[in-house]
Amino acid sequence: MADKRLRILVAKPGLDGHDRGAKIIARALRDGGFEVIYTGLHQTPEMIAEAAVQEDVDAVGLSILSGAHMTLFPEVIRLLKDKGAGDVAVFGGGIIPEEDAKKLRSLGVKEIFTPGASTEDIVKWVRENVQPRE
Amino acid sequence: MSTKQEWLKKTYSGGKERPVRFSTISDLEVEPLYTPEDVDGDGYEASLGYPGEYPYTRGVYESMYRGRLWTMRQFAGFGLAEDTNARFRFLLSQGQDGLSTAFDMPTLMGYDADHERAMGEVGREGVSVSSVHDMARLFDQIPVGKVSTSMTVNCSASVLLATYLVVAERQGVPWSQVSGTIQNDMLKEFIAQKEWICPPAPSLRIVTDMIEFCAKKAPRFHPVSISGYHIREAGSTALQELAFTIADGLCYVQDAVDRGLDVDDFAPHLSFFWDLHSDFLEEVAKLRAGRRMWARLMKQRFGAKNPRSLMLRTHAQTAGVSLTAQQPINNVVRVALQALAGVMGGVQSMHTNSMDETLALPTEQAVMVALRTQQIIAEETGVTNTIDPLGGSYAIEALTDRMEHGAMEYIRKIDEMGGMLKAIDKGYPQREIAEAAFTYQRQLEQGIKTVVGVNKYTIPEEIPIELLKIDAAIEERQIQRVRKMKRDRNGVVLKEALRRVSEACRSGENLMEPICEAVRREATVGEISDIFRTEFGVYKDPGWI
Numbered sequence: 001m002a003d004k005r006l007r008i009l010v011a012k013p014g015l016d017g018h019d020r021g022a023k024i025i026a027r028a029l030r031d032g033g034f035e036v037i038y039t040g041l042h043q044t045p046e047m048i049a050e051a052a053v054q055e056d057v058d059a060v061g062l063s064i065l066s067g068a069h070m071t072l073f074p075e076v077i078r079l080l081k082d083k084g085a086g087d088v089a090v091f092g093g094g095i096i097p098e099e100d101a102k103k104l105r106s107l108g109v110k111e112i113f114t115p116g117a118s119t120e121d122i123v124k125w126v127r128e129n130v131q132p133r134e
Numbered sequence: 135m136s137t138k139q140e141w142l143k144k145t146y147s148g149g150k151e152r153p154v155r156f157s158t159i160s161d162l163e164v165e166p167l168y169t170p171e172d173v174d175g176d177g178y179e180a181s182l183g184y185p186g187e188y189p190y191t192r193g194v195y196e197s198m199y200r201g202r203l204w205t206m207r208q209f210a211g212f213g214l215a216e217d218t219n220a221r222f223r224f225l226l227s228q229g230q231d232g233l234s235t236a237f238d239m240p241t242l243m244g245y246d247a248d249h250e251r252a253m254g255e256v257g258r259e260g261v262s263v264s265s266v267h268d269m270a271r272l273f274d275q276i277p278v279g280k281v282s283t284s285m286t287v288n289c290s291a292s293v294l295l296a297t298y299l300v301v302a303e304r305q306g307v308p309w310s311q312v313s314g315t316i317q318n319d320m321l322k323e324f325i326a327q328k329e330w331i332c333p334p335a336p337s338l339r340i341v342t343d344m345i346e347f348c349a350k351k352a353p354r355f356h357p358v359s360i361s362g363y364h365i366r367e368a369g370s371t372a373l374q375e376l377a378f379t380i381a382d383g384l385c386y387v388q389d390a391v392d393r394g395l396d397v398d399d400f401a402p403h404l405s406f407f408w409d410l411h412s413d414f415l416e417e418v419a420k421l422r423a424g425r426r427m428w429a430r431l432m433k434q435r436f437g438a439k440n441p442r443s444l445m446l447r448t449h450a451q452t453a454g455v456s457l458t459a460q461q462p463i464n465n466v467v468r469v470a471l472q473a474l475a476g477v478m479g480g481v482q483s484m485h486t487n488s489m490d491e492t493l494a495l496p497t498e499q500a501v502m503v504a505l506r507t508q509q510i511i512a513e514e515t516g517v518t519n520t521i522d523p524l525g526g527s528y529a530i531e532a533l534t535d536r537m538e539h540g541a542m543e544y545i546r547k548i549d550e551m552g553g554m555l556k557a558i559d560k561g562y563p564q565r566e567i568a569e570a571a572f573t574y575q576r577q578l579e580q581g582i583k584t585v586v587g588v589n590k591y592t593i594p595e596e597i598p599i600e601l602l603k604i605d606a607a608i609e610e611r612q613i614q615r616v617r618k619m620k621r622d623r624n625g626v627v628l629k630e631a632l633r634r635v636s637e638a639c640r641s642g643e644n645l646m647e648p649i650c651e652a653v654r655r656e657a658t659v660g661e662i663s664d665i666f667r668t669e670f671g672v673y674k675d676p677g678w679i
Contacts, residue, residue: 015239015255017328019675020369020455023568024575026679040677041328042243044251066239067494067604071254095459095493097601115459115492116588118579 004132007057011039011048013076014066021093022063028119029061029126045072049079052088059110059130061122062092069096069104077108089130093117138169155582159413160371161573162536168528174535181426181535185521189429191422191534192522193480194445199518204476205483206508207284207449211236211261212495213608215271218261222276224498230505232314234284234485235272236260237294244290244331244663247612248620256609259495264616265658269297270304279307283314284359284449284483289331291318292340293662296650299352303654313354315405315449318344319361321382321554324673325563327364331663332670334555340645340666342389347646349400356405358386359449365563366409367455369571372420375409376537377544378554378563380427384545385554387436397436401443408481410472411453417472418524419533421448421479427538450476451485457492461587465489470507477511478524484508494601561678568679616658623656631655635662639669 010026012019019041030036037055039048052060060080064072073092080088093113096104101112110129113122136144146166157163165172174181183189186196195201208230210221222233238260240252246264247256256262263269273283278301287294295316302312320337323330330337341358348357362379370378383404390400408424410417428446432438452472457465466489473486486504488496496504512518524530551557558564577583584590631652638648652662 015243015245015251015329016259017323017326019328020367020571023679024572027568027572028575030679036679038677038679040675042675066255067258068254097493119575120579 005033005035006059006126006130006132007035007037007055008126008130009037009039009048009052009055009057009060010063011043011051011060011076012041012063013043013045013048013072014064014068015042016066017041018065019063021065024119025061025063025093025122028123032123032127034126045075045079048076049083049085052080053083053085056133057088058133059089059091059126062090064092064094064096067095069094070100073104073109074107087133091125093122138167138171142166158372158416159411159574159583160373160416160570161577162371162373162416168532170528172528172532174531182525182531188433188441188444189426190445191426192525194425194447194482198480198521199477199512200521203512203518204481204508205232205282206230206505206512207232207234207483207485208501208505209234209236209284209286209451209485210501211238212259212602213257213261213604214612215261215263215268216274217257217608219272219274219276221498222272225501225505226276226281228502228505229509232282232284232483233276235286237285237287238262241294241659242287242290242329244293244659244666246616246658246660247609248616249660252609254609256612258604262608262612263294263297264612264660265619265656266297266300266653267619267656269294269301273298273301273305277307278302278305279311285314285316288317288320288323288327288329289337290659290663291316292344292645292649293653293659295344295355295357296646296653297659299650300653309352311354312352315356315359316344317361317407318358319382319407321385321558322361322364322379324558325365325378325382326368326370326567328675330673331666333673334558336666336670337673338385338389338555341386342393343645345386345390345400345403346393346395347644348403349395351646353403356403359405359407360386361407363407363409363451365567366411366453368567369455369574370567371570372411372413372416373537373540374544374563374566374570376420376424376427377541377548379406379408380424380431380541381545381548381554381557383428384431384435387432388553391436397432397438398440398443401432401436401438402440402445405482406446406448408448408450408476409453410450410476410479410484412456412468412472414471414475415529415533416537417475418479419530419537421450421476421481422522422525422530422534423537423541424448425480426534427541447482449483449485450479450481452476452487454487454491456585457487457489458585458588459492461593462489462493464587465492466503466507469504470511473507474511474515474517477517478522480522490601495604497602561676564678619656620658628652628655628657632657632661632665635665636669639665
């Protein structure tokens with residue numbers, strides 16, 4: 001069976017413009033051999049879930065630095081389920097305190113990366129934990 | 135006597151050097167030694183001069199900190215207007231002499247608290263201001279005629295400035311006595327910070343309206359703070375920060391001159407805002423080079439005659455991006471060194487970051503340490519006793535020259551593209567910054583560059599520090615407050631005032647008076663921003679990676 005290249009949507013929800021991390025991750029994932037689609041800034045959860053379905057991705061990486069992670073992550077997961085794409089792996093990064101990260105993992109976020117995570121760690125995690133969707 | 139080359143060859147042995155790359159944090163290679171041979175041969179008068187004299191390399195004012203210390207201005211804002219009002223009054227009571235307002239994301243992006251896009255973000259990264267009532271609460275018992283206020287807001291800046299001026303009216307203070315600065319630098323938004331409503335051209339028009347309006351009606355208010363800070367934070371090098379910021383400044387001046395304004399009528403009101411990063415000498419050189427470049431360009435390119443048009447006056451902030459979540463107390467040291475570079479570089483006002491800001495908004499105790507850092511530099515270290523104390527250092531002068539030459543090279547490229555608006559349309563500065571950010575990240579991961587506690591000297595346990603929590607109930611309270619205000623106001627006069635704003639958008643008339651009138655009639659930040667959306671269209675992120 002030929003290896004299908006994983007498709008990853010790197011998404012930047014919220015109103016803030018902190019896209020340095022999202023762009024670095026998008027580029028590192030692309031260099032790591034994945035197909036990467038970057039949404040650009042200021043996306044709503046609805047826009048992200050819609051893009052994930054349209055682009056038929058295997059995973060969505062959310063970059064959130066505005067402090068609104070407890071609102072935005074669960075909303076993206078809920079909308080993906082609504083659209084029949086509940087099996088898309090959702091992971092993310094940002095300034096996210098450990099107690100919030102725990103709650104988010106229990107709500108279905110596969111992994112949370114915090115400041116200091118290297119691009120290599122993230123590429124490796126995706127390689128080992130994201131499966132191509134059926 | 136030997137030349138530098140001979141000394142390098144005969145005496146200096148590269149073989150004894152540590153096996154590291156000797157380069158600035160921006161990756162400029164640094165030589166082991168600088169001598170008179172490395173400094174531009176223009177002579178003292180032409181390249182340095184005296185403080186308060188052209189080309190202002192050594193400082194914009196003749197007596198600098200011997201005359202007056204810089205303004206210690208800590209940026210603050212969170213929650214409801216009354217929460218931030220309390221923090222403002224605390225800072226004023228602790229010896230701070232100017233205010234600096236942080237607004238929340240919905241306010242910054244031109245949405246009211248009750249808009250669906252504001253969900254989860256109200257009062258979280260700054261204070262929520264949807265109307266003149268919120269602004270009045272924010273400055274309750276603070277005399278706006280006596281305190282200078284800085285407002286960090288850009289695409290909705292015209293509305294926030296109008297709102298502040300209307301609050302001044304209500305406090306009985308004439309506009310001519312209101313002093314402060316509004317960031318309002320839209321070009322760097324498209325380049326780096328990415329807060330926008332409409333596309334670059336109409337955004338520039340609104341900025342120029344404000345430059346014209348302030349020059350005529352509120353002359354003590356700086357209508358734009360030309361900002362390198364966000365460019366640097368987005369990942370640029372020091373050189374790119376310098377180059378793109380000066381290029382943005384040239385674009386504003388050109389636009390105002392093209393409108394028929396006399397350069398000397400508005401240029402004295404322009405101000406700047408630099409980042410203070412960790413590479414000490416590079417930062418001092420950047421600040422000095424910036425002053426010299428601006429003076430030369432304003433004189434040569436625009437024929438400015440008023441000395442105040444030539445002076446690059448600046449605010450500066452220590453680099454938020456340099457703070458680490460790991461071993462966060464180390465950030466106190468980083469901030470102190472960065473702030474010292476700011477003072478050695480001759481800034482006019484400064485914000486020092488708090489050690490916990492990489493994790494959350496700062497606690498009161500962390501803010502106090504940050505403010506005390508500035509006070510220690512000012513009153514204990516002695517560096518304020520003499521002006522431009524590093525001036526004349528071969529290393530500093532050589533680096534200052536390099537900064538200027540490198541930045542002028544970028545400016546020539548941008549001129550060739552047809553100016554900064556065109557360069558932005560092409561994505562030129564955006565791509566340059568993304569490239570630099572990626573390179574630095576790679577260098578960190580390869581250990582070529584060091585961040586203590588992150589890729590070297592790491593420890594398994596993080597030191598827990600107390601963090602500020604924003605109560606989630608604040609959002610609901612602010613939403614209810616805004617909704618009630620919208621129900622209670624006079625809809626007829628409001629509608630007419632909003633119609634006047636739309637009309638001014640179309641006719642090209644200066645927008646500020648109609649916006650002030652709409653604000654008096656209780657129009658909100660979101661409603662006036664909606665007019666911009668309708669009249670000018672909405673800009674969408676091209677998402678270059």
